Amino acid sequence: MPDQALTGPPLRVLVADDNPVVRAGLTALLGGHPDIEVVAAAADGEEALASATRLTPDVVLLDVRMPGTDGLTALPELARLAPVMMLTYSREPEVVAEALRRGASGYLVHGEFTAPELITAVRALRHGRPTVMNSLGVSHEPNESASHLQPFMAQSSKARPVHAAGLHRRAPNQPDFGLSSREVEVMDLIAAGMNNRQIAATCFISEKTVKNHINRIFAKLHSSSRSEAIAHWLGTAREGWSW
Numbered sequence: 001m002p003d004q005a006l007t008g009p010p011l012r013v014l015v016a017d018d019n020p021v022v023r024a025g026l027t028a029l030l031g032g033h034p035d036i037e038v039v040a041a042a043a044d045g046e047e048a049l050a051s052a053t054r055l056t057p058d059v060v061l062l063d064v065r066m067p068g069t070d071g072l073t074a075l076p077e078l079a080r081l082a083p084v085m086m087l088t089y090s091r092e093p094e095v096v097a098e099a100l101r102r103g104a105s106g107y108l109v110h111g112e113f114t115a116p117e118l119i120t121a122v123r124a125l126r127h128g129r130p131t132v133m134n135s136l137g138v139s140h141e142p143n144e145s146a147s148h149l150q151p152f153m154a155q156s157s158k159a160r161p162v163h164a165a166g167l168h169r170r171a172p173n174q175p176d177f178g179l180s181s182r183e184v185e186v187m188d189l190i191a192a193g194m195n196n197r198q199i200a201a202t203c204f205i206s207e208k209t210v211k212n213h214i215n216r217i218f219a220k221l222h223s224s225s226r227s228e229a230i231a232h233w234l235g236t237a238r239e240g241w242s243w
Contacts, residue, residue, distance in 0.1 A: 010037040011126050014057040016048035016074075017041075017087070018066040021230060022110075022193035026061060026087075029115055036122065045074025052081045059125050062104075064088040064095060072098060079103030083125045087118075089198055106131045110193070177233075178220050186213045187221075191230050 015026045015038055023041045030036045039055045042048035045062075046069040052060060060082050064071040071086065072095075078084050085106035086099045096107050105125055108118065121131035176184055182203070189199045196214070200207045214226075223229035 008035075010035055011059060011123060012037050012039045012055070012057045013122060014039060014048060014051055014055065014060045014082070015041045016043075016045065016060065016066070016071065017063040018043050019063075019193050019195065021191075021227070022063075025193060029118070030122065033119060036119070045069030045071055045078075049074050049077055052078055057082050059122055060084045061087045061122070064090040064099065072102060075099060075102040075104060079105070083128070083130075085121065085125055085131070089194070179217060183213055183217050183220070186210065187217050187229070187233055190214070190217075190226060191233055 013030055013036060015023055015030070017023050017026070020043075023043070027038045027041055031038050039057050040051035042051050044066045048060065048062065049069070051057075060078050062071045062075065062078065062084050064086060065088070071088070075084060075086075079102070083105040084103065085108065086096075086104045087108050087110070089110050090096075091109045091112075099107055105128075106121060108121060108131065113121070124131060179187060185203065186199055189202060194202065196207050196210045200210045203210070218224065218229055221229045221232045223232055
């Protein structure tokens with residue numbers, strides 16, 4: 001029998017996140033499934049509202065903190081146009097509660113879900129089944145499983161192994177370009193879409209130390225920008241990844 005997810009028109013998704021790496025990663029991940037179509041990618045809440053009004057997507061993936069019109073500000077109006085899944089690094093209980101109060105149909109935190117779990121959650125949202133992480137003690141729909149998961153960038157068993165805190169570790173057979181173990185960790189977090197502040201918080205180091213690591217990483221990867229370093233890192237160090 002055909003997969004029910006593949007029957008009918010494609011699920012049309014709008015992605016809103018101010019981080020271009022995250023937008024590109026989500027677009028590639030979602031667009032790799034024949035039943036899902038990313039119809040727009042927005043960099044802030046105002047752009048998301050304009051795109052949602054024009055394109056009427058089936059599901060909106062929305063970051064919380066964005067410049068200009070942030071996700072929480074845009075959320076009530078977006079929620080009137082389509083089910084909204086908050087997809088963000090913000091895991092503060094008060095932010096989760098406020099998002100749900102303002103109309104979010106789901107809430108997932110980067111670092112706590114896998115690619116298959118995200119795809120399942122997006123498909124479920126189309127049918128009115130919300131997914132809310134409950135590791136913060138936030139209630140979720142009965143019969144919905146918890147989302148104590150891993151970063152969406154860790155896409156397959158061929159990816160770098162991941163420990164319980166959600167940070168990548170280098171497999172023995174994967175090239176590291178001469179990066180130290182800490183530089184590998186920082187580079188994996190860069191590739192996962194984190195900014196310097198988020199990397200500093202994750203690794204319990206200062207932003208200045210993060211910048212020093214990044215400067216050394218760029219030199220070793222012969223890169224002059226984040227995007228160039230990511231392209232080199234993902235394209236060479238992780239051949240065989242499947243989205």
